[in-house]
Amino acid sequence: MTIEESYLQLEDSIRTYNPNANFAQIRAAYEFAVQAHEGQKRKDGSPYVTHPLAVAHIVANELHLDSESIIAALLHDTIEDTSTSHEDIARLFSPTVADLVEGVSKLTRVKFTSKAEEQMENLRKMLLAMSKDIRVILVKISDRLHNMRTMEYQTPEKQKQKSFETMEIYAPIAHRLGMQRMKWELEDLSLKYLDPVGYEEIMEALDAKAEEYEDFMDGINSQISQRVQESGIKDAVVYGRLKHPYSIYRKMYTQNKTFNDIFDLIAFRVIVDTVADCYNVLGIVHDLYKPILGRFKDYIGTPKPNLYQSLHTTVMSQTGVPFEVQIRTKEMHEVAEYGIAAHWKYKQNGQGGGDENRYEWVRRLLENQEGADAEEFIHSLKVDMFADEVFVFTPVGDVINLPAGATPIDFAYSIHSAVGNRMVGAKVNGHIVQYDYKLKNGDVVEVLTSKNAKGPGRDWLKIARSSEARSKIRQWFKREKREENIVNGRAAFEAELKRCGVTLRELTAQDTLLPVLKKFSYNSMDDLYAAIGYGGITTLKAIGRFRDEIQRIVHQKQSAYYEQAESAKQTAAAAKTVQPARGKAVQGIVVEGMSNCLVKFAKCCSPVPGDDIVGFITRGYGVSVHRSDCPNASPERQAAEKGRWIKVSWAESTPEEYQTTLQVTAKDRMNLIVDISTVLSSTKTRVSALNARSTPDGFALIEVAVQVSDSGQLQTLSRRMEQIPGVIRVSRPAG
Numbered sequence: 001m002t003i004e005e006s007y008l009q010l011e012d013s014i015r016t017y018n019p020n021a022n023f024a025q026i027r028a029a030y031e032f033a034v035q036a037h038e039g040q041k042r043k044d045g046s047p048y049v050t051h052p053l054a055v056a057h058i059v060a061n062e063l064h065l066d067s068e069s070i071i072a073a074l075l076h077d078t079i080e081d082t083s084t085s086h087e088d089i090a091r092l093f094s095p096t097v098a099d100l101v102e103g104v105s106k107l108t109r110v111k112f113t114s115k116a117e118e119q120m121e122n123l124r125k126m127l128l129a130m131s132k133d134i135r136v137i138l139v140k141i142s143d144r145l146h147n148m149r150t151m152e153y154q155t156p157e158k159q160k161q162k163s164f165e166t167m168e169i170y171a172p173i174a175h176r177l178g179m180q181r182m183k184w185e186l187e188d189l190s191l192k193y194l195d196p197v198g199y200e201e202i203m204e205a206l207d208a209k210a211e212e213y214e215d216f217m218d219g220i221n222s223q224i225s226q227r228v229q230e231s232g233i234k235d236a237v238v239y240g241r242l243k244h245p246y247s248i249y250r251k252m253y254t255q256n257k258t259f260n261d262i263f264d265l266i267a268f269r270v271i272v273d274t275v276a277d278c279y280n281v282l283g284i285v286h287d288l289y290k291p292i293l294g295r296f297k298d299y300i301g302t303p304k305p306n307l308y309q310s311l312h313t314t315v316m317s318q319t320g321v322p323f324e325v326q327i328r329t330k331e332m333h334e335v336a337e338y339g340i341a342a343h344w345k346y347k348q349n350g351q352g353g354g355d356e357n358r359y360e361w362v363r364r365l366l367e368n369q370e371g372a373d374a375e376e377f378i379h380s381l382k383v384d385m386f387a388d389e390v391f392v393f394t395p396v397g398d399v400i401n402l403p404a405g406a407t408p409i410d411f412a413y414s415i416h417s418a419v420g421n422r423m424v425g426a427k428v429n430g431h432i433v434q435y436d437y438k439l440k441n442g443d444v445v446e447v448l449t450s451k452n453a454k455g456p457g458r459d460w461l462k463i464a465r466s467s468e469a470r471s472k473i474r475q476w477f478k479r480e481k482r483e484e485n486i487v488n489g490r491a492a493f494e495a496e497l498k499r500c501g502v503t504l505r506e507l508t509a510q511d512t513l514l515p516v517l518k519k520f521s522y523n524s525m526d527d528l529y530a531a532i533g534y535g536g537i538t539t540l541k542a543i544g545r546f547r548d549e550i551q552r553i554v555h556q557k558q559s560a561y562y563e564q565a566e567s568a569k570q571t572a573a574a575a576k577t578v579q580p581a582r583g584k585a586v587q588g589i590v591v592e593g594m595s596n597c598l599v600k601f602a603k604c605c606s607p608v609p610g611d612d613i614v615g616f617i618t619r620g621y622g623v624s625v626h627r628s629d630c631p632n633a634s635p636e637r638q639a640a641e642k643g644r645w646i647k648v649s650w651a652e653s654t655p656e657e658y659q660t661t662l663q664v665t666a667k668d669r670m671n672l673i674v675d676i677s678t679v680l681s682s683t684k685t686r687v688s689a690l691n692a693r694s695t696p697d698g699f700a701l702i703e704v705a706v707q708v709s710d711s712g713q714l715q716t717l718s719r720r721m722e723q724i725p726g727v728i729r730v731s732r733p734a735g
């Protein structure tokens, strides 16, 4: 037969199920394929185009697919093997056809290098996930089927490799999609190359049995047909067959039986119009032959997860030969033979419908697989094409399964936390990519590592998609960066606390703190800060744990404020007559009950006008003035040396300038100091010293000694500095 004749045959078979197919485009695709593969030969010496043509035959004859699928089958090797591009096909045919061909090519490019059993399921899932349009996998399976049918021309090595792939990947996918006929053929062809001896033995035994049982099967066939006809059931089709080689092979091996031990080699099918007729036929069969107990299965009432429906029963002939009878409707039969493709056909003949409708049944089919009976689905796949998963390869060909949107960071941590922690870069399909690159199905991912790697960055926590990667990154921070975590955690905690109107000092002064911490299994505030720093607990959650304490402080403050306001009213009334005994101000400080005493400002906290202050009578050096929130003036210290602490306040007029220090914590970067000095000069702040150092983990600590007139000016300055990019915290050192 010439190639042209074979093509015309294809048109004929399409016409039998789809007279309105787009024959103009189908012919154009055929002619395009002839041109594109011009000069290419198959292993058997025939022109290459015979292969895509044969695949189109399978797609039409065995799956009854639509015009687009047939065109895609004809063109399926053009992108991979010729100079044709996606654009060419999109322009000449349609973008959908181009996508189908591209999809098949992508599957063709997937290399199955792993032989590990646990990898197979991931590979199957990956192929299904890559076939966004189910027709891609249908064309690909047809392609594989034709390659298996013509495998005899390949080298023995290639035969084994392709057969293994077919047995482990493609046949299970066909089963998964309910395509029993293709599944059987794929399995039988694979078996032929994987175990040629075993295959031959079974084939010979089957041939012998076929001969032996020919008359027997004819007899059973007429008995059933006659009784069915007599009972008024119309259009019933009855036929018998021997089971296919691989199903016998598997039974022999899994149940450790010889060929002659296999109980039911013979199976009959009765195909009728209605479900009611199925049960009627069952009654007839059980009346004719003795049913074997425990062998009846009603897959009509309870369909298999891949939507297979049928009644199965095994009975004993009058002569003592057991055989199975499967009874189903025509529609059930199509589903059983062609699976997903049969559904496709019904959908196509219906009223169009969008993609969502089109895939609804696929989703249902796939969801049905959950909780499938293990024995029944020894080769089944637990696939959900719509799950949020992505499948990628390691450089040695193992498949790694990650959540959709996963990045090289997720990949690295899924290999091992040490790989993630030492990652300095990543390659996808041989090209360097950014850490936030979104991995695609089938990508080959390689992680570049170095012993000198700095470890994960904090931004990795935002980039990583998998909880596994995030928790491993957090663990790293927890372990490696305690000091930094405490600084960062404390700053974040303090800032959040401020928003509640409470200072850190006020909170930490609470004696109920330790029990609260213990309750959440922290031993100290530092532990809590560290946890916040590495992301083990959010700042808000941490604050939440001290809700009671915070509320108490706020409440106390409010009462204090009212008392003060009350007493201020009374004092104001009294002030009209009595002048308070005030000391004379020295350096802007009024010391209660003392005049002209020596006053100095404590170096530890350098107070400025506006700060709450308290005085300490030193031995011989006068009164030292501290900020009230200075740790050196803590309530414990005040209590310990009660007599030496004294009330001090700011005079109405104070000298113009006070020296104090601001401490800036920032993420280190270029020009940080420039930006800080710009703020200092734009706020007309006089600076007496500036001291900066960077930490090994990329932070900068800057101390600026400034001259200010009061705390208001200092606050303005702090606020301006906090707005500088990278600045984490501006504080006044104390203690």
Ligand code: MN
Binding pocket: 051, 076, 077, 143
């Ligand atoms: Mn091909």
